Amino acid sequence: MSALASESELVEKIKTKILGIKGILAVYLLTDEDREIVGTLEEQAAKDMFGGLGGGRNEGVSSCLSREIAMALLTGPSFKVPWGEMMLLVSDGEVVGTMIKDPEAINSFLQKEDYALLGGTFIVNKRKAKLNFSDFLNGTTYFLFKGVKLEIFNMPEIKDHILASPSGSVFDFLKNKFMATESGRSQIMSIPESDMAIFLFGFDFVKGS
Numbered sequence: 001m002s003a004l005a006s007e008s009e010l011v012e013k014i015k016t017k018i019l020g021i022k023g024i025l026a027v028y029l030l031t032d033e034d035r036e037i038v039g040t041l042e043e044q045a046a047k048d049m050f051g052g053l054g055g056g057r058n059e060g061v062s063s064c065l066s067r068e069i070a071m072a073l074l075t076g077p078s079f080k081v082p083w084g085e086m087m088l089l090v091s092d093g094e095v096v097g098t099m100i101k102d103p104e105a106i107n108s109f110l111q112k113e114d115y116a117l118l119g120g121t122f123i124v125n126k127r128k129a130k131l132n133f134s135d136f137l138n139g140t141t142y143f144l145f146k147g148v149k150l151e152i153f154n155m156p157e158i159k160d161h162i163l164a165s166p167s168g169s170v171f172d173f174l175k176n177k178f179m180a181t182e183s184g185r186s187q188i189m190s191i192p193e194s195d196m197a198i199f200l201f202g203f204d205f206v207k208g209s
Helices: 003-019 032-052 059-066 103-110 133-137 168-179 182-190
Strands: 024-029 056-058 069-075 087-091 094-099 115-118 122-125 141-145 158-164 197-205
Touching (some): 003 024, 003 069, 003 197, 024 182, 059 141, 059 158, 069 182, 168 197
16 A cells, blocks of 8 residues: 555544544545645735734644644534634733633623723733734734644544634635535535634644554
8 A cells, every 4th residue: 555545544534533523514634725825815814904904923824734734624613612722912922812702701801990802702901902003013912813732633643733713714715615525515504604613723643653
């Protein structure tokens, strides 16, 4: 058996395991061309934030694309991720805001006079955050999108895995890729878009697996 065939079989084995994780509906393996397009779209999305002022850095997507294998995961509402670790606001090198989707947690923060709600889901320390356009323009303040490692993806065949949330333009690109597959299309048509998310998942192989 060739090394290429062996790697292909291993990827299919890993895809099957990933599909067994609660909330993951479909898996798409990115081609080299897909990787280039995703990288370009993500770079442009960072520049386009705040009407072209910039202010976004998606380290998570970059990390995924640097791995040997990069996949897109279509997920439903039962797939849970730690948004507070993935989407941050940074000012002067310090984390001053984080995404929180739990209404009770948001209300708890808003009881404290130092915190304010930005964009409906971002809790920000208003005493430390610099939110003028000039701060985003010069890079003093920016949104940082990080990748995370989750125990549910621990498998003997892979190492250094990373899960990341891409920009809206990458979401649209990957959604079209899923729509071009029978399994992905049926899953997308079965749930409201508000309940749907697409993540990038990258990993390296454990040698000899």
